[in-house]
Amino acid sequence: MSKIAIIIGSLREGSYNRRLAEALTRLPAAQGHDFTFAQIGALPLYNQDDDDDQAEPVMALKALVSGSDGVLFVTPEYNRSIPGVLKNALDHASRPYGQSAWAGKPAGITGVSIGAIGTALAQQHLRNILAYLDMPTLGAPEAFLQWKDGLLNDDGTVGAQSSEFLNGWMQAFLDYVDLHSV
Secondary structure, three states: OOEEEEEEEEOOOOOOHHHHHHHHHOOOOOOOOEEEOOOOOOOOOOHHHHHOOOOOOHHHHHHHHHHOOOEEEEEOOOOOEEEEEEHHHHHHHOOOOOOOOOOOOOOEEEEEOOOOOOOHHHHHHHHHHHHHOOOOOOOEEEEEEOOOOOOOOOOOEEEEEHHHHHHHHHHHHHHHHHHHHO
């Protein structure tokens, strides 16, 4: 089955998006796939001067993405866009110019927030960036989630009211990865 890199756009301990990502990997559709969570918190701020001597956390991120069949982005929305830590990770793994780890990797985007529109605007901004990075991205179904009671169970699994939808979304993403695998 597929190897999937998971990029969480939040560093917060107890992050809703990390909890969601972990729950997604437990869904029936995810069984048999290999999921690895990227560590983006140790990345230095991107500086083009460092392109010829990238830091170890940068090289680790690039190796993870390069060795994956697809990438799952699970991100909150900060000020109607993506968090800076996520943009920093995108910039690092796309450089130096011509050596992007992202190019050609199929992507899925979801996220959860306490607001009613979920992470719709962050997801749209991320889609714009991924298009430039040459990442084919699952367009539909979309998953804009609001954090509320029952989304996840106490044991960290997806709640009953959301399980059919999220399992279907996860299946669509994994099928999309398979469609784009070479």
